[in-house]
Amino acid sequence: xxxxxxxxxxxxxxxxxxxxxxxxxxxxxxxxxxxxxxxxxxxxxxxxxxxxxxxxxxxxxxxxxxxxxxxxxxxxxxxxxxxxxxxxxxxxxxxxxxxxxxxxxxxxxxxxxxxxxxxxx
Numbered sequence: 154x155x156x157x158x159x160x161x162x163x164x165x166x167x168x169x170x171x172x173x174x175x176x177x178x179x180x181x182x183x184x185x186x187x188x189x190x191x192x193x194x195x196x197x198x199x200x201x202x203x204x205x206x207x208x209x210x211x212x213x214x215x216x217x218x219x220x221x222x223x224x225x226x227x228x229x230x231x232x233x234x235x236x237x238x239x240x241x242x243x244x245x246x247x248x249x250x251x252x253x254x255x256x257x258x259x260x261x262x263x264x265x266x267x268x269x270x271x272x273x274x
Contacts, residue, residue, distance in 0.1 A: 177249055180215040180224035183261040186254050193224060193263060194249040194274065200240035204230075211239050215248070225262040226250050232266045247274040 178186060180195035195215030199222070202211045209230025214222040226248075228239055236242075249272045252263035265271055 180217075183224045183254050184256075187256050187261060188254065190251075190253050191263075192249050192251040193254070193261075194247070195224060196247050197226075197243045197245060200244045202233075202240045209233065211236075213239065213243055213248075222260055225257070225260055226271070227257075227262050227264045229264065229266075236265075236268055236271075243271070243273075248272065249274060 177192045177194045180193055183191070183193050193215070197213045197215060199214045199218035200212060201219065203209065211228040211230075211233060212219070213226040213228070215224045215226070217223045228236055233239070250263050250265055251270050251272075252265060254261050254263055256262075263270070
């Protein structure tokens with residue numbers, strides 16, 4: 154009876170871990186997941202700190218460079234200090250970003266408000 158209880162407990166714990174574990178998607182797949190909380194992975198191939206634009210955004214484009222970008226990580230100026238110099242520190246790196254995917258003018262994006270949302274691979 155004890156072995157059966159332990160087996161059931163282990164099965165329940167494994168099922169819970171699998172349900173909580175988040176599958177990653179590519180930058181190209183992100184367009185099919187608008188409105189969802191996801192982890193998107195790709196290579197930062199172009200960056201820009203638009204310090205003269207409203208909100209002072211920093212853009213990290215994954216897998217394809219601007220103006221042909223297929224996915225963008227946006228860091229608003231109000232959060233920028235938390236990231237240091239993101240346009241330099243992430244450029245050329247493989248990253249995964251977690252957050253809610255939104256659509257901006259046909260391009261999926263995630264707004265990163267905390268460095269913990271971005272993990273280097």
